[in-house]
Amino acid sequence: MSDSTPSTSPSAPIVAFIGGGNMARSLIGGMITRGADPTRVRVADPVAAVREALFADFGVQVFASATEAVDQASVWVLAVKPQVMRTVCAEVVDIARNARPLAVSIAAGLSSTQLSTWLGGDAAVIRAMPNTPSLIGAGMTGLFANAQVDPTQRGQAERLLDAVGPTVWIEDEAQMDAVTAVSGSGPAYVFLFAEALQAAGIRQGLSADTARLLANQTLLGASRMLTERDEPAAELRRNVTSPGGTTHAAVETFEQGGLRELVDRAVAAAAARGRELSAANDD
Ligand SMILES: NC(=O)C1=CN([C@@H]2O[C@H](COP(=O)(O)OP(=O)(O)OC[C@H]3O[C@@H](n4cnc5c(N)ncnc54)[C@H](O)[C@@H]3O)[C@@H](O)[C@H]2O)C=CC1
């Protein structure tokens, strides 16, 4: 490049989503909100209503088949259920062999070796485990790259997911099941707790609207304190808990009821399910 040539940042890659369901919608929504060009985002989904809604909400290019969507795209986001991933890869494997895209799989469980094999062997695969708060730019994503991924592709995946929240690289692929169990599935645990807290408030005589407001705003405030202040969760909890006070009575009830062990078992069950989803797809 001569000195007089203006320097330009590389244009964003064309990204094709295969599967336009809940998680893809969260990622696409986050990307578009943060300024991604919708004409460079292509989505395949067999369900017409899904396609129509994505086009109406975000203006992205929509297609009924994966083979159409991946045309020209150098980054493919595999966003279908683990149970159908192998079939979906078979639809595009011939194109993958020629186009050599970066495949970013968000599927729980499935290993980079399985995905690389299904895409013709030796494919560049990144496993990403995002979560649904990506929709509002508050996502959290764990990333693992196989040996075929080059530094440019690493950067592409990081920028794609960084648009919707922080990312963390995981070096040991086996840990992706733990990432899935903590942050991938994690929002559901918080929503379950919100449901329980709202219901408990109603049982204490509050209206449904008031219980919802109190519970939800409390979760927001507590989450912000966790993420914005450099204090351990246990310290923040102790600050609320006056000796012999109301919080103490509730926290004791949680402790005696085995909340910590229950959370431990729930997270272990999610991680084990990830391993099962992978094993179910071994030859
Ligand atoms: N929902 C979540 O919170 C998270 C989900 N994931 C992963 O994301 C993936 C998708 O999950 P969800 O979005 O929740 O499921 P979903 O069921 O909402 O979306 C899957 C979409 O794939 C479409 N589909 C099925 N066959 C297809 C084909 N041949 N070509 C193109 N599209 C096809 C379906 O019509 C559906 O819209 C899963 O592998 C899951 O493990 C990962 C992180 C979080």
Ligand SMILES: O=C(O)[C@@H]1CCC=N1
């Ligand atoms: O429930 C699931 O299998 C997916 C993966 C993480 C969140 N949802």
